[in-house]
Amino acid sequence: MTSNELYIAKGAAANAQYVVDIDPKRAGWTHSSLRIVELEPGGTHTFTAGDSEWIVLPLQGGCTVQTEGEEFQLLGRESVFAGVSDFAYVPRDARALIASGAGGRFALAGAKCERQLPARYGPAPEVPEERRGSGTCTRHVRNFASADAFDCDKLIAVEVITPGGNWSSYPQHKHDEHRPGEEVELEEVYYFEIDGANGFGYQRVSPSRVGGSDVLAEVRSGDVVLVPDGWHGPSIAQPGHDMYYLNVMAGPGETREWRICFHPDQTEGYR
Numbered sequence: 665m666t667s668n669e670l671y672i673a674k675g676a677a678a679n680a681q682y683v684v685d686i687d688p689k690r691a692g693w694t695h696s697s698l699r700i701v702e703l704e705p706g707g708t709h710t711f712t713a714g715d716s717e718w719i720v721l722p723l724q725g726g727c728t729v730q731t732e733g734e735e736f737q738l739l740g741r742e743s744v745f746a747g748v749s750d751f752a753y754v755p756r757d758a759r760a761l762i763a764s765g766a767g768g769r770f771a772l773a774g775a776k777c778e779r780q781l782p783a784r785y786g787p788a789p790e791v792p793e794e795r796r797g798s799g800t801c802t803r804h805v806r807n808f809a810s811a812d813a814f815d816c817d818k819l820i821a822v823e824v825i826t827p828g829g830n831w832s833s834y835p836q837h838k839h840d841e842h843r844p845g846e847e848v849e850l851e852e853v854y855y856f857e858i859d860g861a862n863g864f865g866y867q868r869v870s871p872s873r874v875g876g877s878d879v880l881a882e883v884r885s886g887d888v889v890l891v892p893d894g895w896h897g898p899s900i901a902q903p904g905h906d907m908y909y910l911n912v913m914a915g916p917g918e919t920r921e922w923r924i925c926f927h928p929d930q931t932e933g934y935r
Contacts, residue, residue, distance in 0.1 A: 670869065670879045674886030681709070683769075684888060686853060688776060691890050695818060695914035696851040697774035698888070703727070705767040711760055716774040717781065717819050718754040719809055721910070723857070725768015731760040732783040739788070740768060744908040745825065745859050748793065748806050751786040753816070758783065771855070773809070775819035775914030786814060796832075803832035811922045818914040820850070820922055826865075826899060826907040833897030835930035838872050839915075839923065840893035848923040850915040852891040854899070856883045856907065863905030869896045895927050 669692070677684050684700035691697075697716060700723070701709050711718075720729050722740030729736045729752040736752040754760045756777055762770060792807040807813045809821040826832040839850045858865060867889045869879040877894035881887070901907035913922070 670877055670890045670892075671881040672888040672890070674884065677888060683886065684855065686888060686890070691851065691853070691892070693851040693892050694916060695776045696853055696912050697772075697776075698853045698855055698910075698912045699772040699774070700769060700855070701762065701772065702769045703762070703764045703767050706765060707767060708761060708763045710762075711772070713754050713756050713758045713760065715756055715776050717756050717777045717817055718760070718772050718774045719751050719786075719819065719821060720754060720760070720762060721751045721771040721773060721808070721821075722749045723769045723771055725764055725766055725770070727762050727764040727768060727770060729754070729760060729762055731758050734783045736785045744823065744857050745906060748788045748791040748808065750788040751808060753781070753784040753786065753814075755780045755783055771910060773819060773821040773910070773912040775816070775912070777817035777819070779817040781815065781817060797834070800830050801832065801834055802827065802830055811920050816920065818920060820913040820920065822911050824899075824909050824911065826901040826909075828859075828901050828905045828907075829903035831898040831900050832907075833899040836868070836870065836895040836897040836927040837924040838893070838895050838927075839925070840872060842917065846923060847925045848915060848917050848921045850913040850922070852896070853910075853912040854889040854891065855910040855912070856887045856889075857885045857909075858883075858902070859906040859908070860904070864902050865905075865907040866900040868898055869894045871895070
């Protein structure tokens with residue numbers, strides 16, 4: 665895919681239902697999906713899961729999620745920069761209703777899967793958080809649906825806050841090959857929000873193979889970068905403007921793992 669296809673500016677993947685709608689067909693791959701729905705006060709949205717599992721994650725505001733005879737009250741948050749959020753898991757082949765009294769913006773992180781797991785609530789206090797890196801490479805990771813934090817069939821999803829002026833997703837890393845015990849093939853979506861008016865950042869994806877993905881994009885709130893392959897990073901936040909990104913990953917492997925390979929030219933002196 666070309667850089668123009670991998671960088672998706674705000675509004676370029678919108679339709680009547682979603683302000684962002686990335687499915688495997690749109691992305692040119694097989695598993696990972698991301699939708700962002702915005703609801704007015706009192707608004708509702710109904711969707712069918714189909715052959716994918718989904719996590720409903722509040723980005724701004726709260727909501728209720730009704731699915732499989734269950735109702736989950738999501739308290740949500742004021743913004744992605746305010747802290748972690750609770751969330752709801754919607755299994756494949758289910759139907760779900762999202763309703764928000766005050767309105768808000770909600771992410772639907774999805775992955776094509778095989779098993780139908782039970783609908784569940786993910787409490788915010790149980791989301792593992794970690795500080796990764798040091799100095800100007802410090803970032804804060806919220807592992808709400810990492811492979812070892814929350815049970816899914818294929819879906820892996822995390823949030824990252826990069827303080828203004830810092831780099832994250834560094835050293836560059838990749839996960840585009842099946843190498844047992846070392847690397848797992850995963851398709852990845854980066855969805856960005858930047859704190860403050862007119863804030864921006866930069867995202868790099870460089871080829872790991874001849875003809876591979878190659879992107880250097882200025883990103884702003886609502887933008888998306890697709891990573892089907894390649895070394896990705898750094899993600900660079902403008903000084904004075906914290907950067908948020910939501911990573912959605914899935915792949916064809918038999919086991920749900922996050923195994924990555926760091927760029928060999930960028931690890932010396934870093935850790």
